[in-house]
Amino acid sequence: MALIRNSYGKGRVRVMRVARDSACHEVRELNVQVMLSGAFDAAYTEGDNSSVIATDSVKNIVNFLARDHVGAENEVFVGIIASHFLDRYPHVAGVDILASETKWSRIGVDGAPHDHAFTLDGNGRPFVKLAATRESRTLASGITGFTFLKTTESGWENYWFDEATTLKPTADRLFATAMDASWVWSGVPASYEKANAAILDAGLKVFATTYSPGVQNTMYLMGEAALAAVPEIAEISLACPNKHYLPIDLSPFGRAFDGQVFTPTDEPHGQIECTIGRG
Template identity: 80%
Template sequence: MPLIRNSYGKGRVRIMRVKRDSARHEVRELSVQAMLSGDFDAAYTEGDNSKVVATDSIKNIVNIVARDHVGAENEEFAGLLAKYFLDRYDHVSGVDIAATETKWTRIAVDGAPHDHAFVLDGNGKPFVELSATREASRLVSGVTGLTFLKTTQSGWENYVFDEATTLKPTADRLFATAMDASWLWSSVPASYPRANAAVLAAALKVFAGTYSPGVQNTMYLMGEAVLAAVPEVAEITMACPNKHYLPIDLSPFGRGFDGQVFTPTDEPHGQIECTVGRG
């Protein structure tokens, strides 16, 4: 029987890079997955491992490239890692790198960010995904679980109302989500960190400052704003689970609902997704 496709590699290679060539240190903590494809069929079909780069060696290469490039931004690091495999092993035809960052934020001491002390930033995990061959590459940056909320200027009205509908329309509700988003690069920005920050700033500005008739419309407007703000982004894909905050009925206790007390729940949740690109 034919072997249709195959790849292998090392996952969850955790690496902390500390750039300490000055008094102000930079930290980048990543969990990396490196997958190789190429002339490996014989390892599967015949048990011939003569061309297999051991997954332990793949882990060591991640560490080596990290040490050689402690100051590289995450997107650049992914490219350097893929290049190392493609340059070193002729029988490797493709490399897929996925790297998720654990974010650390500088501790503020007397109002000033400290040079070498950090606190864990729990909101959202940046990531990079790179698929590379010797001929071409595809680079995506993104964030998972970026959680944000607004307490008004959001509604849900004029939807299909039939025998299955129990949800009541409203022009004033809480809007909360934990967004997963990824953006495809069409060219290299002057700075990936500044461009990534601009992506999120443009999206959150729309979220905070625009009335939302529904998550769908808000996501589309956020995507439009991102493409206008960052010309190097070709398209952005977003998934926004609707984290519900349900009004609590306190009428049995002689208290009406005044938009102040809710029950948080995110199961089940609405799942809204879209991709916005350039025409």
């Protein structure tokens, strides 16, 4: 039987690049697939792997090139990846790369774009919830999956340590979450749409401009700001899963971690919830 064609590589190489060479950080989050073709027939037909570049090595190459070219535009970056394989491995005849970007937009604070705080493009799904009887009605508004991050001014320290603790403290980490929030109306605002926007704006301003010692404290301060901004709500409930961006260990490749390259992960995640009222 003839082997007609073949290719192999690594998919879903998720990498967040953070350019921190100025106070104004740039973020580019990519999901990369790299597929190689060339003199690999023997691996299929003979079980001879001597020419095969391990898919784990393909992932490592994407990661350390991300560190070396942290500020490169996506089109430039995929060209760099392709050139690396073609220049280094003579038996690689072709490289096919698909890189899809998760887009982030800067949070606006007092009319100006923030240096290191961002929201996800096309963000969140607003909802309305009503419980009605003939005697009463309870109306709530909210949003699900409202995603935002900041690249600095966040830490996690001085927590409980025992034999189960492996997480290392840090005073500077990337903080990201996909928030579910709802607020209960006690009055009727002049405009629900504008009031809902004011609630989110107030919370995001706190998130962007206040150092976060932990998700718990940041959530509480965001809730306080929302209540202060819109007097027609009685309480606000927030649920903020940690969207972890894990530092990539590039020390095997002679590169130190300096807060520039991360692996985005979805599970497991921390889940933090609270409700703040006027009490």
